[in-house]
Amino acid sequence: MTAPGETSVSASASTTTTLRDRLDEYLVLRRALGFQLNDVERQVGGFCTWLEARGQTTTFTIDEAVTWARLNPDAHPSWWATRLSLVRRFAGYLNANDVDVPVIPRGLLPARKPRAVPFIYSQDDLDALLAACDRVFSDERIAATMRTAIGVLAATGLRIGEALKLRVGDIDHVNHLLVIKAAKSAERLVPIHPTTTAALMDYIALPARAASNPDPDGPVFVTANGTGYAYVTFLSRFKRVREAAGLLPRGRARPRLHDLRHTFATAHMSAAYAHDGDPDRVLSLLATWLGHSDATHTYWYLSATGELMALAAGRLELNAGTTQGEPS
Known part of the structure; x- marks a missing residue:
């Protein structure tokens, strides 16, 4: 009561x-x-x-x-x-926050995640991927989207999330630069080759893309509704392109979308060794280019390819020979 x-x-x-x-x-x-x-x-x-x-x-x-x-x-x-x-x-x-739950100690279910073996794409592999886009997709917009996006990933080393979030206004077609904003790191500028700039501008001007009524300053890569691509959609279409290109695993290395980034990094390090460049300087530049907060993170993208290992070994032998020949 x-x-x-x-x-x-x-x-x-x-x-x-x-x-x-x-x-x-x-x-x-x-x-x-x-x-x-x-x-x-x-x-x-x-x-x-x-x-x-x-x-x-x-x-x-x-x-x-x-x-x-x-x-x-x-x-x-x-x-x-x-x-x-x-x-x-x-x-x-x-x-x-004083909620009655236990603190879960570290060490329970310990297991290091096995690192995926990168698939390093050859130029023939990349050509096969690009050629397959038109065979797989009869829709001109989809084919052009896949072809241009794959080309950009291979030419810049961008993360797929960064490429899909790239907006038209982020392309400096005069100075050949991309402004990367939606990334794990702070905003950065990525220089691109004039041919990459031309490919992007040709795609943006494509009548089939314009037919989707995209926002003039919206995402570069658009769907039929003129909106940006979801990662799962792009990945699904990439897998179809990969199968049509006939790319098969090499041992434990399976051709993944993310391996275009590994390929970009490895190719630049190989070039540094092959053309008497400074590998340490190239590594530092790559860390900035790829948007890594620490150069040690970039090591994950340098696969031990036969070419890279042979070039590195050659440099070591040359340095050793030079040192042995110097007067004491």
């Missing part, structure tokens, strides 16, 4: 903050700092769904986190470790 004028508040009327609510807060906070967090949203959101099915909405145990991470028994251990690491970060955030 309540006295007149008093309000009865039941326990059931109180609002309980769930893990999913906390995840939404976490995503908003981190994205405000510039993080993408698509994997976190997908994976940790899946963890919340799994917990909800078990009647857990406000907390979880370490055992539950590990069990969820290993739901797919056939997955590589590195995949289990990746899933658990995403939950670990979320748990750390919750714990720091």
Whole structure:
């Protein structure tokens, strides 16, 4: 009973903050700092769904986190470790905000992710990819989009995300520069060859592209609706082009879209050795060109190709011979 004028508040009327609510807060906070967090949203959101099915909405145990991470028994251990690491970060955030969840210790499900072996495209491979675009796609706009985008990736070493987010106004066709804004690093200028500039401007002026009514200063590469390409759509079409080009794996190296970036970096280092350039200076330039915050990151893009290793070995032998011939 309540006295007149008093309000009865039941326990059931109180609002309980769930893990999913906390995840939404976490995503908003981190994205405000510039993080993408698509994997976190997908994976940790899946963890919340799994917990909800078990009647857990406000907390979880370490055992539950590990069990969820290993739901797919056939997955590589590195995949289990990746899933658990995403939950670990979320748990750390919750714990720091006085939510009753345990801190997940490091070292559980340890597994180093195996590095993919880069597929270094030869000039014949690149020619085959470009030629296949017109065979695979009867739509002139799609064929031109794939052909031009693949050419730009091969000629600049851009990330695919950077290329798809490139806007018409980001092309300085007078000075042959691209302004790269949507990247992991700060804004940077990427010099391009005049032939690359010409290919981009020809694509932008293509009547089939204009028919999609694109924004004059919108994305360079557009869909039938004049909007920018989604990564999954472009990747799906690239796989069709790759198959039509007849490119097959070489050992453990499979021809991936991202390997165009590896190819670009490796080709420039090979040229530095072949033409008596300064490899250290080229490495530093490549780090800036590729948008790496540290030159050590660029090493990941330098595959040990036979040509590059032979050139490097030749340089070492030359230096050794010069040193031995010097007077003491």
